[in-house]
Amino acid sequence: MCAWLILPLILQFVDAVHYKNYFDNVQEFQVQWSWSYVNYTWPSANLYAAAVRNKRYLPQNIMVAGPRIFKNRVYVTMPKFRPGVPVTLGSFPLDSPEKVNIPISPFPNWEMNVQDNCRVLQSVLGTEVDRRGTMWVLDGHRANNAVNGIRCPPKLVLLDLNRNGAAVRSYTFPNELCLTDGGFLNDVVIDETGGTFAYITDNSVIDPGVIVYSYRENRAWKLRDGSMFPDVSVAGYIVDGFQMDFLGTVNGIALSPYIESRPRTLFYSSLTGTGVFALSTDILKNEKLSIGDSWREYVRLMGEKEGPSDGMFMDNKGNLYYGILSQYSVGKWNMFEHFDTSEVIYENRETLIWPDGFTMDSQGNLYLVSNQAFRFFVSNDSLQFTPDLVKFRINVLHTGRKSYMYDLDDS
Numbered sequence: 355m356c357a358w359l360i361l362p363l364i365l366q367f368v369d370a371v372h373y374k375n376y377f378d379n380v381q382e383f384q385v386q387w388s389w390s391y392v393n394y395t396w397p398s399a400n401l402y403a404a405a406v407r408n409k410r411y412l413p414q415n416i417m418v419a420g421p422r423i424f425k426n427r428v429y430v431t432m433p434k435f436r437p438g439v440p441v442t443l444g445s446f447p448l449d450s451p452e453k454v455n456i457p458i459s460p461f462p463n464w465e466m467n468v469q470d471n472c473r474v475l476q477s478v479l480g481t482e483v484d485r486r487g488t489m490w491v492l493d494g495h496r497a498n499n500a501v502n503g504i505r506c507p508p509k510l511v512l513l514d515l516n517r518n519g520a521a522v523r524s525y526t527f528p529n530e531l532c533l534t535d536g537g538f539l540n541d542v543v544i545d546e547t548g549g550t551f552a553y554i555t556d557n558s559v560i561d562p563g564v565i566v567y568s569y570r571e572n573r574a575w576k577l578r579d580g581s582m583f584p585d586v587s588v589a590g591y592i593v594d595g596f597q598m599d600f601l602g603t604v605n606g607i608a609l610s611p612y613i614e615s616r617p618r619t620l621f622y623s624s625l626t627g628t629g630v631f632a633l634s635t636d637i638l639k640n641e642k643l644s645i646g647d648s649w650r651e652y653v654r655l656m657g658e659k660e661g662p663s664d665g666m667f668m669d670n671k672g673n674l675y676y677g678i679l680s681q682y683s684v685g686k687w688n689m690f691e692h693f694d695t696s697e698v699i700y701e702n703r704e705t706l707i708w709p710d711g712f713t714m715d716s717q718g719n720l721y722l723v724s725n726q727a728f729r730f731f732v733s734n735d736s737l738q739f740t741p742d743l744v745k746f747r748i749n750v751l752h753t754g755r756k757s758y759m760y761d762l763d764d765s
């Protein structure tokens with residue numbers, strides 16, 4: 355009786371066990387999914403044909419970034435660095451046997467990805483999923499509107515992943531905090547203490563800074579400091595034969611885990627830079643203090659990475675992971691140790707061309723997307739459609755840790 359009810363449950367359980375064991379054996383980063391180009395789950399052949407015809411879909415211009423894992427789906431972003439990107443937030447099943455060029459479904463749906471409707475998503479790079487399953491989406495890439503035609507102000511959109519991505523809040527940033535033309539909300543960490551805050555990097559070349567958003571007050575403010583500027587001496591490094599002459603501002607961001615009765619520490623780094631800077635969340639959370647300039651004396655330089663990096667990530671044991679763009683590698687430093695103890699833990703000239711962003715799932719797996727991002731935001735050559743060349747990879751490493759959102763003591 356009721357076997358048809360129980361069977362799916364058993365299968366799900368078997369699947370979860372199988373899946374967990376599989377990643378448990380992954381002792382160094384391994385490619386789990388890869389793409390040479392992105393295709394979508396189009397609603398119909400007609401709509402696909404129309405998108406190709408009117409150039410709203412140019413597969414050579416679509417980049418994969420910002421993976422996040424929640425339950426049985428992988429969420430990715432596709433910022434509109436170039437024209438022809440019809441969907442900016444999408445997802446695909448975590449357990450699908452398909453690992454190469456898996457088609458991406460718009461998330462939450464096509465309607466939420468329509469261009470020129472300022473109420474829906476326009477160009478997303480960074481997201482974060484909090485412990486309750488709310489996705490904090492930075493619809494804030496406004497750095498090259500001349501190319502992608504976006505005229506909507508940047509915003510933070512909260513989607514409930516437990517309710518198919520229903521939008522639960524949208525906060526639009528005023529121009530003083532993030533420029534509608536030239537702003538670039540890049541990466542975000544969530545601090546679920548004292549009313550819940552989001553700390554966001556604005557990678558704008560015009561007005562870079564760290565934006566604090568208070569969930570309780572539905573307000574935001576911005577901290578600007580020289581440590582969030584590029585370090586000119588770092589520019590000019592080579593990636594895959596191209597010289598990186600651009601000057602990138604504050605970009606990677608990481609938050610220390612929760613430790614009882616201690617403020618957390620925010621770590622950040624400029625894209626063109628090697629310094630890892632730290633600031634206490636006591637200062638970030640204090641709007642009055644952060645609009646003066648006395649707080650700047652609390653900015654600490656923790657150390658210099660082996661090279662410039664894009665994304666950074668901290669686990670609940672205080673291990674900071676960062677990509678090293680100039681060395682096709684990943685570095686690791688524990689915040690309780692001197693920065694001299696940092697080390698390169700993995701290097702791969704082929705699979706780590708532009709290690710971009712990290713995330714963790716609830717099973718102790720660390721994910722890293724490498725995506726050759728410079729080809730999309732730097733190169734001014736028209737990109738060719740190269741269906742044989744793998745450009746985007748999501749790599750996985752089993753660490754057995756949790757994300758920074760959990761307590762230091764959680765095992």
Ligand SMILES: *[C@@H]1O[C@H](CO)[C@@H](O)[C@H](O)[C@H]1NC(C)=O
Nearest residue numbers: 393394395396399402413457
């Ligand atoms: C994209 O997917 C559609 C099916 O949804 C398929 O017909 C089309 O050939 C694909 N395009 C490319 C470039 O792979």
Ligand SMILES: *[C@@H]1O[C@H](CO)[C@@H](O)[C@H](O)[C@H]1NC(C)=O
Nearest residue numbers: 498500501732733734735736
């Ligand atoms: C790309 O380069 C061409 C020729 O050097 C220049 O005319 C054009 O403005 C550039 N486009 C962008 C988007 O920078």
